Amino acid sequence: EAQVTQNPRYLITVTGKKLTVTCSQNMNHEYMSWYRQDPGLGLRQIYYSMNVEVTDKGDVPEGYKVSRKEKRNFPLILESPSPNQTSLYFCASSLSGGLYGYTFGSGTRLTVV
């Protein structure tokens, strides 16, 4: 089944403790992206990647890192999480960003206390 898999689904962590949210797609998509969704603010893009080793900042990249060493994986790293990063996170992939529909993962609900 074609899908984007995110892990974990839920995560509660403490301020400053480094964490990684994994994202993997099995569709050989070139384009991958991370979004965060917050009430009243909608979906905002954090980082995106057009291909292996090619990444760029979205609208709200501060406090996040990404890497794209393999085509299928695009992990989101929070080196020192803070409470304002409490949010619902989505990974998405596409054949070619924006020209085709995105396939979204099921989301990761992160709480930073």
Added chain:
Amino acid sequence: SQQGEEDPQALSIQEGENATMNCSYKTSINNLQWYRQNSGRGLVHLILIRSNEREKHSGRLRVTLDTSKKSSSLLITASRAADTASYFCATRFGGGTSYGKLTFGQGTILTVHP
């Protein structure tokens, strides 16, 4: 900043009725896409309409695009309780530094009562 703005913010209808949601945007686009999100779940791609298209159908969905008014509408015909969800429009700019980026609106919350 949000490129697409949906209207209404919330819509409540009875099963069997049609639901119409609108999306307005500010700048020229390459395409416009509609997505559905069930509560707290991932978004599901519904339909993509390119800037040179005026109307597109997919099952009970009908999407129109008016580039002169910078607006789009999503019509769900003969709605079902299972259509209850949030619906988002997303726009893709022509390229440049925004290459590949989809910008999402705030969404319309649709509730279909059985």
